[in-house]
Amino acid sequence: MESKIELSSADAVKTFPAFPVVLVAMGDEERNVFTVGLVQAFSFNPLILGIGVHPSRHSFKLLQNLADFSVNIPGKELVEQVLYCGTKSGRDTDKFKETGLTAVTGKKIKSPVIGECLVNFECKKSKVIEMGDRTWFCGEVVNIEAAKDYARDKGMLYWGGEFRMPGEVFRRR
Numbered sequence: 626m627e628s629k630i631e632l633s634s635a636d637a638v639k640t641f642p643a644f645p646v647v648l649v650a651m652g653d654e655e656r657n658v659f660t661v662g663l664v665q666a667f668s669f670n671p672l673i674l675g676i677g678v679h680p681s682r683h684s685f686k687l688l689q690n691l692a693d694f695s696v697n698i699p700g701k702e703l704v705e706q707v708l709y710c711g712t713k714s715g716r717d718t719d720k721f722k723e724t725g726l727t728a729v730t731g732k733k734i735k736s737p738v739i740g741e742c743l744v745n746f747e748c749k750k751s752k753v754i755e756m757g758d759r760t761w762f763c764g765e766v767v768n769i770e771a772a773k774d775y776a777r778d779k780g781m782l783y784w785g786g787e788f789r790m791p792g793e794v795f796r797r798r
């Protein structure tokens with residue numbers, strides 16, 4: 626067995642290989658979009674997605690007051706928009722206008738989905754869980770649309786300051 630080193634929690638969290646990165650859009654009259662790496666499926670049937678949000682985000686306040694939001698999977702070509710939405714706040718900027726991302730009216734929710742993304746999940750907020758420095762907004766998925774040519778390896782991954790694409794399949798179950 627290899628000898629081990631001790632890590633701080635700040636360094637240890639960076640040892641995860643990567644997580645999917647998504648764009649979360651919300652709002653009816655006041656719309657916003659922001660980048661989220663903390664996204665998780667909490668249940669498969671029904672499908673429930675959760676996003677971990679820091680209270681300092683403008684989106685946090687919006688999500689508290691809204692009944693729904695959308696989770697959208699961007700492809701590699703949207704990396705600049707993903708960075709923009711993850712570094713600028715909707716408090717000061719209209720991120721849809723600045724990035725050119727298209728807010729498409731949701732089919733079953735009031736919040737928009739993002740036209741350019743590969744997959745759009747429309748979520749109705751079902752549970753809010755405060756945990757440590759993040760609050761998880763969980764939503765039951767009520768409508769899903771995907772690009773016809775969507776494939777799992779077209780979604781972007783992020784962690785520790787690096788954007789990646791999924792790698793090789795080296796074993797099947």
Ligand SMILES: Cc1cc2nc3c(=O)[nH]c(=O)nc-3n(C[C@H](O)[C@H](O)[C@H](O)COP(=O)(O)O)c2cc1C
Pocket residue numbers: 646657658659660661662663664677678679681682683684685707708710711712713714715716783
């Ligand atoms: C790749 C990436 C992933 C991010 N993941 C999260 C996340 O999971 N949760 C979060 O609260 N903020 C996350 N952020 C930061 C927010 O997207 C960022 O603070 C954004 O400007 C907030 O926008 P808002 O103020 O309009 O809500 C991430 C940023 C980047 C670039």
